Amino acid sequence: MSDRSDSRRTCVGCRQTERPGVLLRMVIRPTAVADGTDAGAVDIATVVPDPRRRLPGRGAWIHPDPGCLQTAERRRAIGRALRVRPGAQLDTELVHAYLTDQVREDREQVDTS
Numbered sequence: 001m002s003d004r005s006d007s008r009r010t011c012v013g014c015r016q017t018e019r020p021g022v023l024l025r026m027v028i029r030p031t032a033v034a035d036g037t038d039a040g041a042v043d044i045a046t047v048v049p050d051p052r053r054r055l056p057g058r059g060a061w062i063h064p065d066p067g068c069l070q071t072a073e074r075r076r077a078i079g080r081a082l083r084v085r086p087g088a089q090l091d092t093e094l095v096h097a098y099l100t101d102q103v104r105e106d107r108e109q110v111d112t113s
């Protein structure tokens with residue numbers, strides 16, 4: 001109605017649709033290839049969390065939930081959603097760290113209150 005109901009995003013993990021505010025946006029940060037020849041070099045696509053939704057490029061959306069991240073990785077859904085070149089390695093370390101921090105903060109807030 002007053003809300004734009006068509007602006008929904010799909011979690012790449014559990015595939016539920018949500019409003020964008022619920023989901024965490026992720027984008028690929030292009031990694032500079034080590035200098036020298038790139039012959040035989042493996043492309044590494046670093047996935048970075050984009051909670052402010054400001055980073056350019058194609059985004060993938062996921063619940064801020066480590067379970068959804070694991071599911072998405074198992075399905076290789078992140079690479080597909082972000083159009084990562086086949087054969088490139090996906091580095092989701094930063095997203096894992098981000099979600100772990102979120103979980104820890106939640107727990108601390110619960111502890112203090």
Ligand SMILES: [Zn+2]
Pocket residue numbers: 011012013014015016062063065068
């Ligand atoms: Zn999900």
